[in-house]
Each structure stands twice: as structure tokens, then as C-alpha cells.
Amino acid sequence: MPSLAPHIASVPASGIRRVFEIAARLEDVAMLVIGEPDVPVPHHVAEAARQAWSDDLTNYTPNGGIPALRQAIVEKLARENDVHVDVERVWVTVGATQALHQTMGLLLGAGDEVLVPDPGYTTFSMNARMLDAVPVTYTLSPRRAFRPDLAELERLVGPRTRAIIVNSPSNPLGTVWPREVLQEVLDFAARHDLWVISDEVYEYFTYGTPHVSIASLDVDDRVFSVFSLSKTYAMTGVRVGYLVTPPGLSDTMRTVQEAAISCVAEPDQHAALAAITGDHGPVSEAREHYRTNLRLATRLLDERGIGYLDPEGAFYLWIDVSHASQGDVAGWAEALLLEHRVAVAPGSAFGRAGEGWIRICLAAAPEVLTRGLGALPAPGDVTAPPPRASVVSSD
């Protein structure tokens, strides 16, 4: 067999998938590992998709998406994000995933560097590596309220740095960066003439600090904004997101979309149009559901003295298990799964700074949350190290 491109071996495997795959082989697992809504897709969204199939709307569409959907996104951006663009800056994508890959493909050549958050969503680094580019991590540490350290950013930026990725609300942390933090990052990017890639897929799920789109602060056209319908409308498997580019890139975007996907599936675009223009009651209900689960989870953790980061957005809880995990939270999470049938995401899957932490997904039934959190050892309970997970086969 001929060899693969050498840089493909450097694409890091997902530490979340590993737990998920082991969990899938077990029975009766409290699943808190995957970042996916547990509410159904709104009825009118499913109905629009069904109708599109019935009407045989199953053709290629313009590369950027059907005009009605692009227009609806333009109006949503103005209304909700204070971002004012024309339709030629809006590109409907196969989820945020393709929007991220497309953007990095536009901006990064082999050997170029992109600043990515640590802890941060795994795909940021994976995408950079797939392009033979280099993800350089900036730390979000408890000491700085999980916000970027400007002095560290200044140290990390070099002649090959091309872009910085920001993700607010954050996966896995649930932090929401206020306007002044976003402004500082934008000023930093301007000082070094960097692009900004802003991942805003959890924009609708905030619990305190309101979501601000960094593109609304952009005065010199350096922000690419990535949005998704996956989490907002509980349609992760439908695969629709969108990318908002700086001006003047529509010819380039048309070409790269053609090469990558041609277009998003037409029935899915009709579902997306119904989601964006339709009743947002189900989105508010989902937000309330996550917020209620958050209250339940933090109460359970408080009662047992287990530390966590109080999230302001998304639907995750970032929990400190360093008293138990002994410097190997990935192994510890596997042991927890085997011994207690509780699946959580090890923090180290999101970067080095995640060691000693786990991420749980709050989009779960209350009884699953209660059982899962009940299996976590409190600081006072820890006497012996947990069983080693090395007995687990990964195949």
C-alpha cells in the first residue's frame, strides 16, 4: 500500500471518542460524555425537511446555500449578533465543522501557526494538523478565571502565526467572554495582523453574561465567524452551520465550497430555514432545561465539596477531580467508566491544561446526572488510587 501524507499521522485522536466507544460496548452507562442536546428537534423543523423531500427538493443548490436561507441568516445576524453583512458574506456549511475546516484551509499554509485555546474544542487542533499547520495552544487557567492571558499571547505569537481561534461560549469550559475580553483579543490580533476565527456554536445558551459576537467589534475585516444549527435546534445529525466571512471573498469562497462540498443537502437547508425563521420557543425551553440541570448538578457537587467552574454558557460542567485522578485523568475516566458505568470526558482530551478535570454534558435526564455525579469521589473520599484502566482494550 502507498504511504499517506506524512503530516496525517500528527492529527491527534479524540480522547472523547475513546471513552464513548468503550461506553458503547457496555450496558446501563450514565452517558455524560458527548456534547449533544437531549431534546428532540422542533416539530416545524422536521416538518420542513419532510416537506422538502416530498416536494423533490433534492438538487444541487448555489454553493453558498439557497437564497432564502442566506437572507434569513443575514437578518438573524443583524438582529441577534449586531453583525451587518450582505448575503455574499454568508456561506451555508456542513455544520460548524466544515466552516472551521474551510476557514483554516483559507488561512493556513503548511507550517503556519494558529493560536488555539487550551482547554479547547478538540477539532481546532485536529483541523490545523490536517492542513499540516501547527496549533499553538494558549492557556485558559483557573488563576485567570479561564480567560486569555495577553502576556502569554504576546509570547506565543511569532513570524508564522496567522490566526487566533476564540470560542465563546466555550466548549468545554462553559465560560462566556465579555465584550472587553473580546476587544482585548481583537486588539491583540490587530497589533500582529492576525485573522480571528470565532466559534459561536453555543451562542443561544448563556446563563448570565450575554453572548457578544466578536465580529460586531471588528473594524478592519479580520474576523471569520462560525455558527451552527446543531446545538441550538437539537439537530446535530442534520449537519448545517454557516460561515460569515470578511468582505471581498465571495469568488474565493464559491470556489472552495465547490471543491469541498458543492453545497449542503437541499432538504437540510429547508430544515435550517424553518429553524432560523420559525418559533424559538423550543430553544428557550432547551435553555431552561440545561439551566435546571446545571442547578441540580452544582447543588450535588456543592453538597459533596467537589470543585467546579460555574459556567455562564453552553451545556457543560467543568469539574475538578485532581484529588482523585493522580495526574492521569484519561486513565481515571476509563476506570470510572468500567467500575461505575459513568462516562465523562477527560479534561486532557481538550489539551494539557485540562489534566485533573473532567467535562460532563448537562444535556441529560436528571436521574442520569444524579447517578453520574454520585459516582465521583469527593476530596474526603479519596484513600486509594482508582483501578488502572490499562486492562481496557481500545479496539
Ligand SMILES: Cc1ncc(COP(=O)(O)O)c(C=O)c1O
Ligand atoms: C465548540 C464547537 N465547535 C464546533 C462544533 C461542531 O458543530 P457542528 O455539529 O455544527 O459541526 C462543536 C460540536 O461539539 C463544538 O463544541
